Amino acid sequence: MKTQTVKGFQDFIGDEALKREKIRKIILEQFELYGFEPAETPIIEFEEFIKGDNPHDDAVRDVFKLSDRGKRKLALRYEFTFQLKRLAKNQKLPYKRYQIGYNFRDEPIREGRARQFIQCDADIIGSSMKDEAECLNLGKNIFEKMGMPVKIYINHRKLINEILVDEGIEEKNREQVIRELDKLDKLSKKKVADNLKGLGAEKVLKIFTGKEKDFEKYKFYGEIKELKKFCKMYGVSVEFRPFLARGLSYYNGSVFEIWSEELNVSLCGGGSYLVSGIQSTGISFGIEPIFRLSNVQGEGANYQVISVGKDTEAIKLAENLRKRGIKVNLILDKAIGKALDYANSKGVEKVIFVGDEEVKSGKFKVKDMKSGEEKLLKENKL
RNA sequence: ACGGUUGUAGUUCAAUGGUAGAACGUUCGGUUGUGGUCCGAGAGACGCGAGUUCGAUUCUCGCCUUCCGUCCCA
Numbered sequence: 001m002k003t004q005t006v007k008g009f010q011d012f013i014g015d016e017a018l019k020r021e022k023i024r025k026i027i028l029e030q031f032e033l034y035g036f037e038p039a040e041t042p043i044i045e046f047e048e049f050i051k052g053d054n055p056h057d058d059a060v061r062d063v064f065k066l067s068d069r070g071k072r073k074l075a076l077r078y079e080f081t082f083q084l085k086r087l088a089k090n091q092k093l094p095y096k097r098y099q100i101g102y103n104f105r106d107e108p109i110r111e112g113r114a115r116q117f118i119q120c121d122a123d124i125i126g127s128s129m130k131d132e133a134e135c136l137n138l139g140k141n142i143f144e145k146m147g148m149p150v151k152i153y154i155n156h157r158k159l160i161n162e163i164l165v166d167e168g169i170e171e172k173n174r175e176q177v178i179r180e181l182d183k184l185d186k187l188s189k190k191k192v193a194d195n196l197k198g199l200g201a202e203k204v205l206k207i208f209t210g211k212e213k214d215f216e217k218y219k220f221y222g223e224i225k226e227l228k229k230f231c232k233m234y235g236v237s238v239e240f241r242p243f244l245a246r247g248l249s250y251y252n253g254s255v256f257e258i259w260s261e262e263l264n265v266s267l268c269g270g271g272s273y274l275v276s277g278i279q280s281t282g283i284s285f286g287i288e289p290i291f292r293l294s295n296v297q298g299e300g301a302n303y304q305v306i307s308v309g310k311d312t313e314a315i316k317l318a319e320n321l322r323k324r325g326i327k328v329n330l331i332l333d334k335a336i337g338k339a340l341d342y343a344n345s346k347g348v349e350k351v352i353f354v355g356d357e358e359v360k361s362g363k364f365k366v367k368d369m370k371s372g373e374e375k376l377l378k379e380n381k382l
Numbered sequence: 383a384c385g386g387u388u389g390u391a392g393u394u395c396a397a398u399g400g401u402a403g404a405a406c407g408u409u410c411g412g413u414u415g416u417g418g419u420c421c422g423a424g425a426g427a428c429g430c431g432a433g434u435u436c437g438a439u440u441c442u443c444g445c446c447u448u449c450c451g452u453c454c455c456a
Binding site: 002004007052061062078079081082105107108110111113179246247249250251306308309334335336337338339340341342343344345351353355356357365367369372374 | 383413414415416417418429430446447448449450451452453454455456
């Protein structure tokens with residue numbers, strides 16, 4: 001029997017799983033602090049719905065397709081946003097929902113890029129510019145909690161478009177030009193210039209790599225200015241990056257990305273778009289890149305209770321500690337040596353012995369696994 | 383998807399056209415009131431298939447897989 005995982009899919013266990021869960025919890029906690037409500041949606045949807053309005057778009061060529069016994073044409077979701085069309089119906093606006101879960105893409109894998117991956121999205125249907133600033137602040141807070149220094153870049157799709165029209169770039173080439181410009185964070189200027197030449201757009205490179213001051217003459221730079229004003233109120237520092245576009249064709253307003261300051265990696269992205277004609281804003285975090293760069297520690301059990309022939313009392317103590325929110329691992333049937341060994345390997349902070357001595361005196365022997373120090377403590381002091 | 387690359391225990395690595403070894407981890411014991419040390423024992427692997435060969439883990443081919451690059455990234 002073959003037990004190996006499918007290409008691009010993997011198991012996460014032990015410390016790795018604990019760390020991933022910790023990251024998920026930090027994100028979830030912040031989402032809720034900002035008033036987003038949770039949502040759960042199906043992983044499988046009709047292929048037609050997943051593909052959306054432009055079924056030939058490259059963007060959707062990587063969906064996993066499947067069918068059921070009724071021969072329905074189905075697919076695995078590859079992102080969350082399209083499902084908002086359904087969720088947002090008949091909701092009091094602004095409707096703020098967050099969702100954390102798996103998405104799937106049948107695409108080549110690479111370090112930090114699997115075919116099954118966790119995305120954490122927070123979106124506001126019926127948003128204003130204040131919401132964009134709020135999303136940016138939310139992002140900032142999350143990375144602060146993770147202890148990761150980041151840079152926040154912003155831009156506006158309408159500004160990009162205005163410039164391309166202004167420079168007389170043919171409409172059929174505009175989208176590709178935007179894609180090439182977006183690569184300026186990865187490729188050299190020269191390479192991008194070469195790619196732009198083929199599209200008759202090499203002259204715009206100079207504009208998009210120019211100084212911020214030179215953008216003030218464009219009408220839609222006003223949007224950047226406005227967003228910056230709000231960001232200032234929230235205390236978020238952002239940087240205008242004129243060539244930032246994000247590949248998505250659905251963005252129609254502000255776009256932003258949060259980058260790791262140490263490594264040239266994008267950790268989080270988002271922007272404004274329409275959901276059934278309603279202006280909306282969203283932010284999306286991928287767990288995998290954050291996992292690779294973050295130093296957050298996962299949290300296993302805090303305490304381990306070891307019964308030394310006093311199972312009833314040990315169970316009672318463990319349950320009482322758990323009621324107080326302490327994570328307890330209870331060991332009843334292992335030799336002491338083995339039990340300590342186990343505590344070691346699981347990184348437990350303290351072990352508590354429950355044996356004759358403890359039951360008689362009402363004081364438990366507590367051993368600190370790092371220092372080896374032992375103390376006798378009453379239950380309420382544990 | 384394309385080009386290159388990789389494949390031996392859970393992991394990291396050996397060796398070999400004729401019985402596949404180690405380290406770490408794991409299990410058990412020395413050790414039912416004290417761990418991180420030590421000692422002993424056990425379990426555990428040639429990605430899959432075809433071909434060449436008396437015999438293939440080793441050579442050849444196909445598939446799968448690994449990693450890197452390109453395309454793309456909603």
